[in-house]
Amino acid sequence: MVNTESDPRFQRSQQAILSAARELLLEKGPVAVTHAQVAERAGVGRATVYRHWPRADELLAEAMATVPMPLLANPTIPTRQWLTRELTTLARQLELDDVRAVATTLASTALWDQQMDARRAQFATILADRLAGALATAQVRGEVSLAMPGRDAAALLVGPIYYRCTIEHGPADSTLIETSIAAIGTWTAR
Amino acid sequence: MVNTESDPRFQRSQQAILSAARELLLEKGPVAVTHAQVAERAGVGRATVYRHWPRADELLAEAMATVPMPLLANPTIPTRQWLTRELTTLARQLELDDVRAVATTLASTALWDQQMDARRAQFATILADRLAGALATAQVRGEVSLAMPGRDAAALLVGPIYYRCTIEHGPADSTLIETSIAAIGTWTAR
DNA sequence: TATGTTATGAGTCAAGATGTCTCGTAGAAT
DNA sequence: ATTCTACGAGACATCTTGACTCATAACATA
Incomplete structure (x- = not known):
């Protein structure tokens, strides 16, 4: 295997972790986005969350980025x-x-x-x-x-x-x- | 002594704790308002903070209430x-x-x-x-x-x-x- | 000033959270 | 079939949290 990030296992864990973090943010707020809680909800090991995001605040930031924020589409006339x-x-x-x-x-x-x-x-x-x-x-x-x-x-x-x-x-x-x-x-x- | 809350020591601690909590909220955000950090900044024992506010979130709420929020004064003419x-x-x-x-x-x-x-x-x-x-x-x-x-x-x-x-x-x-x-x-x- | 009262600080302690590491295993590429 | 590697589980030391005790000093009262 050449590239680590192309590994399907890596992709799966990453997505599961991001989804779990997003759910926790939505349900319990940013304080709930901890390695332990995210791991439990994502159904992955606690160490796996640490491997992907060593710091919880960066995981929170990335989880927030997955929520599509309302920007504005290109202007039309009128x-x-x-x-x-x-x-x-x-x-x-x-x-x-x-x-x-x-x-x-x-x-x-x-x-x-x-x-x-x-x-x-x-x-x-x-x-x-x-x-x-x-x-x-x-x-x-x-x-x-x-x-x-x-x-x-x-x-x-x-x-x-x-x-x-x-x-x-x-x-x-x-x-x-x-x-x-x-x-x-x-x-x-x- | 009749009333507990009239004790000057109680008042002093309470004010010191509230001030410390407010400062921490301002400088480091609501997550920083923990019993330990508040106690250290207020210069009081950790147990004292627990005695006054058993739960940290209620201390945060009360500290926030000490900040005068901008409401509106009584209407005048014009x-x-x-x-x-x-x-x-x-x-x-x-x-x-x-x-x-x-x-x-x-x-x-x-x-x-x-x-x-x-x-x-x-x-x-x-x-x-x-x-x-x-x-x-x-x-x-x-x-x-x-x-x-x-x-x-x-x-x-x-x-x-x-x-x-x-x-x-x-x-x-x-x-x-x-x-x-x-x-x-x-x-x-x- | 003398005396009883009580909030406090320091400290102890158990339980839980946190961060790091190892190791056997299963999934993936070749 | 074989090699590689991300994974889960768990062990581990460290830090945090919440609850408790106790001697002390600040307080009110007389």
Whole structure:
């Protein structure tokens, strides 16, 4: 055998461990992601978990990375419909337990863990960049006249949804989304 | 001695323990709030911490409660100025490390801890109630014509600030605040 | 000041968690 | 069939956790 990682046994264990870690994060929170608990749930030996991830926090980080976070798809025309669609998707995603778990865990651990902070920054940048980019293009096309910098628009669009889902713990309905879209500037009638 | 809790030694230990727990939460996160670490930092015996708080999570909860969270003061007239003032205060507060630490810790632990979830709900309810109440009054007075239910207005006002501070990790400036205030409805010129 | 009270710190102890290592075995490549 | 290697099981020392004891010093009361 040439490469260790191509071994099916290695792959199986790795996946089982990642799944177990993700389940534990979802059910009991990040503190529950320990070598012992992950091993038991994954049905593998404790030593195997240590072999794959010597440190528990890196296993947690990798398990979190397996949860698909809601980023935004490429902008389409008309931009306002694209916004409605993407923000609605984002809201539905944030209402899922695992996505919300990853998001809130990321936000809190980022304050004390450098690796997590980098991931938080990356996530925030992607969202802001894509929104700002789409809005800038829309403005050039005359679809909208923004009342603020593109950066603020991102916070104004995503913030209410994020707050509603993570703090108020309620559904982000279409009223909320449409209002925030209308708030960022003047949309030209079509 | 009649009452145990009136003993100055008891008071001193209790305060030292609470302060130490709060410092640890701020510097190293909620996982660092253990009996042993708190005892060492507080300069008290490990047994003393157990005597005051048999469970570490309750100590953490109580330490978090000592951090003054930004609620909203009683509404004043004109409502729009009150909103600007209160939301700016809230933004300044959320930019403080300890407040942000408590807020994000609350949001994440609430997903797996019932006690924390109750506190999150209480916090969200207070904010939403006060905002909705103030806005309803303002609408009766003819100050504003709301474009949405009062509940949505709360998320629309607080959400962007919360998102900016906790996810984007940047300052919530006046542009962001003013835009969100303008977004919730039509304000009558004065 | 004298005296009884009590919270405390230091220490002990058992139980459990954690990290490391070895070894026989079974699964995989050739 | 043979070699290689990831694996599970378990042993092991170390650290952590939670509960307990006891002498002491800080406290209230007189």
